[in-house]
């Protein structure tokens with residue numbers, strides 16, 4: 281095992297610190313075997329980072345779009361075991377940095393060490409576990425994730441007190457996941473993301489990790505707004521929605537990504 | 550007083566169970582509560598207001614009734630703790646009033662809650678009407694149908710009842726929706742959880758608000774039979790709040806046998822059950838590490854019980870702990886056994902119990918009591934809300950009898 285090989289997430293942030301686009305997709309959605317083909321299409325686009333959602337029956341932090349995709353994925357027969365089976369071929373099709381994102385119960389039932397071990401063996405670079413408490417990260421997840429060279433990106437919100445942000449940044453690896461506003465995923469009620477003072481305040485703190493903003497990033501407009509204050513942003517529900525509705529993923533996925541990335545390139549040049 | 554051996558520790562755990570497994574967005578709310586609940590609950594102003602409400606609004610202390618006919622039937626001495634006589638018809642009001650007083654002191658203006666049988670929803674809507682606060686109740690679509698009288702009461706009380714349409718459309722799903730609402734409205738909203746479930750400090754806080762049940766039992770027993778401790782305390786367990794309240798002051802008196810009763814629905818092996826401790830495994834549900842019904846992949850499985858209040862795939866972490874360390878014993882009762890107990894109590898004592906409470910009564914025929922033993926059954930609620938269920942069940946099963 282070459283566990284000390286450089287992690288792809290670290291490698292990404294060494295090369296690039298601006299306008300990082302991360303895309304979230306639910307595993308096993310819309311069909312059981314779609315995960316790798318979708319990643320293969322994404323690999324041809326200008327996406328920088330991927331997050332594969334582990335479907336869970338009771339996703340309390342998710343809005344209707346990801347809830348529904350999770351239900352469909354589970355009905356399709358997706359399990360963590362099936363996912364790891366499918367991910368065996370992951371590194372034959374892409375070298376993008378990839379994280380798994382899921383609820384802690386899935387990891388607990390799979391077994392925490394087998395989970396990190398299988399992540400490593402499948403070429404997964406990091407994980408995001410939104411309901412993992414900091415103390416359990418310290419005692420259980422930190423040692424095991426380090427053993428298998430898996431980054432654990434921890435989450436902060438606009439209301440997280442500064443002292444706690446520092447404690448979380450200290451522990452987080454890969455990047456810091458900044459939730460844009462206090463909402464469940466896919467809440468596009470407000471048209472612009474909540475780029476208030478507290479968000480700018482957070483991104484201006486002297487932190488160890490790069491920051492990606494997630495939740496409520498619907499399209500190009502929100503993405504470029506987020507990129508003004510952070511290193512990049514994560515698009516989830518909006519992309520999952522596309523997966524659910526598209527009849528031609530081969531065409532629609534690259535179009536979706538270039539719509540988000542194009543205007544930023546124009547501004548820069 | 551609260552025990553150390555069986556009580557929550559400083560980190561919010563009962564043994565390995567409990568904790569706060571929540572998205573970061575909820576951290577401030579839960580932390581604020583954690584840092585303030587004990588101090589507020591122990592302040593004189595809170596105590597005075599709470600105790601006054603319990604006495605003059607709820608009607609506490611609730612009677613401890615010596616059920617002579619039931620005692621004769623089971624050849625022992627049975628007392629019923631009459632939580633069914635509380636204002637709004639169940640123990641749930643003890644907790645709802647306690648939490649609303651806390652919410653007021655924390656400056657929250659908008660109240661949300663989940664409900665299964667509708668008793669916690671009615672209690673919360675009642676507390677909100679009393680305090681003039683906005684009230685939104687999440688309730689599974691199936692429960693809205695089977696507990697229609699309580700939905701009507703909540704509406705009349707001025708609450709907004711929102712149907713939870715996901716999953717099995719019962720208590721678990723109503724709780725998911727309530728948590729999602731909370732995530733979207735953290736700054737304005739206080740979430741009144743209805744049982745000893747959810748992230749720390751909820752399980753401990755709710756147990757403390759319900760502990761008035763065993764506090765009264767002790768002094769009432771002392772008066773009636775000359776000693777505080779019965780031989781058995783029996784209570785039904787959905788999330789486990791009425792049981793936690795009935796056990797609370799007896800936890801350290803290990804000669805008192807504590808019996809919790811879960812709903813096994815159509816039977817433990819039928820796949821239509823809600824007996825979490827019997828068929829569940831430790832995991833995480835609604836912010837707490839505890840036993841829950843789940844498949845190998847960790848997906849929470851749909852529970853079933855005829856009783857909406859017990860139709861829940863998790864259980865409060867205190868009960869997972871008491872179960873593991875064997876301080877309490879957990880039995881289970883089917884729909885049919887509970888229905889039998891409903892008819893029995895109604896016709897023997899003239900008391901129509903809630904379907905949830907009937908699960909506690911149904912174990913009386915399963916235990917071998919001695920004649921001089923004292924058995925207290927916590928009658929957690931009254932059966933008015935279940936009349937339709939009772940009538941339908943009896944009609945459907947007329948021929949089977």
Ligand SMILES: Cc1ncc(COP(=O)(O)O)c(C=O)c1O
Nearest residue numbers: 668744787788789790791858930
């Ligand atoms: C009368 C009654 N008893 C018991 C319960 C179950 O809740 P818990 O186990 O928290 O007491 C309910 C819940 O709705 C109820 O209405």
